[in-house]
Amino acid sequence: MVRPTEGVQRVVDVLDLLGESRDGLGVRDVARRLDVHASTASRMLATLAAAGVLERDPETARYRIGARVVGLAAAAVDRLPVVSQARGELEHLSTAAAETVNLAIRDGRHVVYVDQVTPAQTVVMASWVGRRSPIHASSSGKVLLAFGNADIATGIAGLGRLEPLTNRTVTDPARLAEILRQVRRQGYAASVGELEQGLVTIAAPVLLDGVAAAAISVSGPAYRLPAREVPHLARLVIDAAAGAANRMDGRRR
Numbered sequence: 001m002v003r004p005t006e007g008v009q010r011v012v013d014v015l016d017l018l019g020e021s022r023d024g025l026g027v028r029d030v031a032r033r034l035d036v037h038a039s040t041a042s043r044m045l046a047t048l049a050a051a052g053v054l055e056r057d058p059e060t061a062r063y064r065i066g067a068r069v070v071g072l073a074a075a076a077v078d079r080l081p082v083v084s085q086a087r088g089e090l091e092h093l094s095t096a097a098a099e100t101v102n103l104a105i106r107d108g109r110h111v112v113y114v115d116q117v118t119p120a121q122t123v124v125m126a127s128w129v130g131r132r133s134p135i136h137a138s139s140s141g142k143v144l145l146a147f148g149n150a151d152i153a154t155g156i157a158g159l160g161r162l163e164p165l166t167n168r169t170v171t172d173p174a175r176l177a178e179i180l181r182q183v184r185r186q187g188y189a190a191s192v193g194e195l196e197q198g199l200v201t202i203a204a205p206v207l208l209d210g211v212a213a214a215a216i217s218v219s220g221p222a223y224r225l226p227a228r229e230v231p232h233l234a235r236l237v238i239d240a241a242a243g244a245a246n247r248m249d250g251r252r253r
Contacts, residue, residue: 002157009032010036010044012050013034014030014034014044014045014048014054015053015065015069016132017030017033017034017065017211018065018130019065019130019131019132020053020110020133020134020218021064023027023062023064024057024060024062024063024064025047025062025063025064025081025212026058026060026063026139026215027061027063027078028041030044030045030063032092033102035182036046037196045063048063048066048114049063050174051068052066052067053065053069054066054069054070055067055068061143067132069101072204077242079239081248082103082105082114082206082213082214082248083103083114083115084121085244085247085248086103086206086216086244086245086248087114087115088118088243089216089240089241089243089247090102090115090216090240091101091104091116091117091157092240092243093110093117093127093216093218093236093239093240094117094118094225094246095119096236097218097233097236098119099218099219099224099225099233100118100119100121100128100141100214100218100219100220100221101116101117101119101217101218101219101240102118102128102140102216102217103115103116103117103214103216104113104138104140104141104158104203104214104215104216104217105144105213105214105215106135106141106148106212107132109134109135109158109159109160110132110133110134110135110141111133111134111135111138111140111144112130112131112132112133112214113128113129113130113131113132113133114130114214115129116128116129120139129219133165133195134163134223135159136156136159136160136162136169136170136171136176137165137169137170137191137194137195137216138191138194138195138201138203139176139188139189139190139191139201139202139203139215139217140189140203140215140216140217141199141215142179142180142191142203143183143188143189143203143204143205143212143214143215144185144187144205144214144215145180146180146181146183146184146189146205146212146216147183147184147205147210147211147212148212149205149211150210151180152184156173156177156180156251157173158175162176163183164167165194165195165196166193166194166196168192168193168194169195170194174243176189181185187204187205187234187238188202188203188204188234188236188237189202189239190202190203190230190234191203191205192222193222198221198222198223199219199220199221199222200219200220200221200225201217201218202217202218202219202225202233202234202237203215203216203217203218203237204217204234204237204238204242205241206244206245206248207240207242207245208249209247210247213245213248214244215241216237216241216244217238218233218236218237
């Protein structure tokens with residue numbers, strides 16, 4: 001197995017950090033999180049910005065993912081079979097639920113959102129496509145963990161420390177394991193304010209040979225998605241995920 005050099009690994013770590021940040025990060029933030037000297041972080045960020053990989057906000061001095069990476073990511077997403085096979089189900093689900101629908105895949109300890117459909121009458125401030133979030137904090141992440149290749153205990157152990165994103169994020173491994181066992185029993189996961197304050201998401205796995213290849217979720221503000229609506233929306237999401245799985249399975253034959 002070829003291991004990345006230290007310099008390459010640091011670039012990957014920087015992209016991971018900025019991929020998780022909505023508002024970008026400053027030099028000192030990056031230095032602290034990577035445990036490097038500020039001058040080292042500054043040189044690395046400046047070099048990546050000069051190459052178009054990152055962009056620097058002149059007002060805040062914060063760095064964020066640049067257009068070059070966005071273009072490469074968009075090209076990669078377009079080539080994912082699950083995106084084309086699930087698109088029709090996402091559109092149908094968004095219409096039926098009258099809410100934003102996302103498609104996500106797993107990337108190690110994170111979830112990456114690779115497609116999104118929003119009802120015509122809904123105004124969305126930002127797209128989730130391309131965003132990464134810790135796998136333990138979202139409904140999509142929970143179904144990807146619950147229906148992953150590894151058993152639940154092994155899957156959780158491989159995540160390391162579970163960071164809190166809000167005061168409702170589950171950070172206790174034993175509690176998370178209990179939740180994931182329930183997710184397997186019921187076939188879907190719900191997240192209420194765990195990823196972002198006031199955000200409710202309900203997700204189901206796109207299963208191929210019993211393993212989650214992706215997750216489909218419905219999301220919206222808590223005032224539009226009260227607890228009484230969860231069972232109804234869960235059924236819609238489960239049906240959409242099953243439809244996408246059938247399309248993908250048919251494509252393999």
